[in-house]
Amino acid sequence: MSSGGRADWYLSRTGPDDEPADRGPGLAAYDTPRRWRLRLTPHDDPYLLDHLVAGEPTLPGTFMLEIAAEATRRVIPGSVPTGFRDAEFTTFVRPPTARAHTEFTVHATQIVPHRVHVTLERRLLPRGDATRARHHTCFRTDVLIGTPGPPPTPHPPATDGAPVTDPYYRPDSPVLLRxxxxxxxxxxxxxxxRTARWTPDLARADWLSHFTVPSLLLCATLRTAALPPGPHGEQTLYVPRHLGHIDLFTPGLGDTALTAHHGDGITLHGTADGEFRADAPDGTVLLEIRDARLAALGTV
Known part of the structure; x- marks a missing residue:
């Protein structure tokens, strides 16, 4: 279960697959690895059809942070993430296709009292040829729990700058969002x-009420990196590869709760130095991302 009595969105589907892995000699009790099988399909997760990378349904990188939070709650019941460290996104996570059967496994280990290491691994089996199975680590991060640090000093609202559009909404975008x-x-x-205003319509997204990480807001905040036009007006599309520091200053509040609190008054900010934040209407910092490395996927 997640905080507030809500069922986890991803790991609630695992059933009996939630089992401790073998613990090696010399490991403390809190070092016991845990693992779960992750089921990911457009039927269970129809939003995947609105997040297309190179035309294929793809799990947003920031949604993997919610998976990590759910795994952390299974390891430490009642825990609420206050941040993530060294989040690495190495391989796109996509549901099974007619060409290959894909199995995903989530692994979590409490490495110190207030830190849990989580990985998401993929086993790809070409249809009709199990001997060619390939294994990949798609994602890894350390999840922080406990009392969050104080948020940075509130910022005055930004009102200057040339107007631009978000290139992820263009039909010819290599990363198409709908x-x-x-x-x-x-x-x-x-x-x-670069700045933008976050204006989500969650009327048909009841599933987001299960999230305790503002994954949608984190995704939108990072997308401010694509706003600046190049010398010929082109805009570059990015996906995250490494997020060194993610701090959540409203722990346990996902996208649904933040929207209920602030409506469409949240402002997104990004700099050329790989630092991003989302601010409440009064300037209070809701989340901050530092040490971000993004990979370019093309231009429009």
């Missing part, structure tokens, strides 16, 4: 800064 992911407007850029 539906619940079409959630920003009023983009503006300066030589050093």
């Amino acid at each position: 539906g619940v992911f079409h959630n920003t407007r009023d983009g503006r850029v300066t030589a050093t800064h």
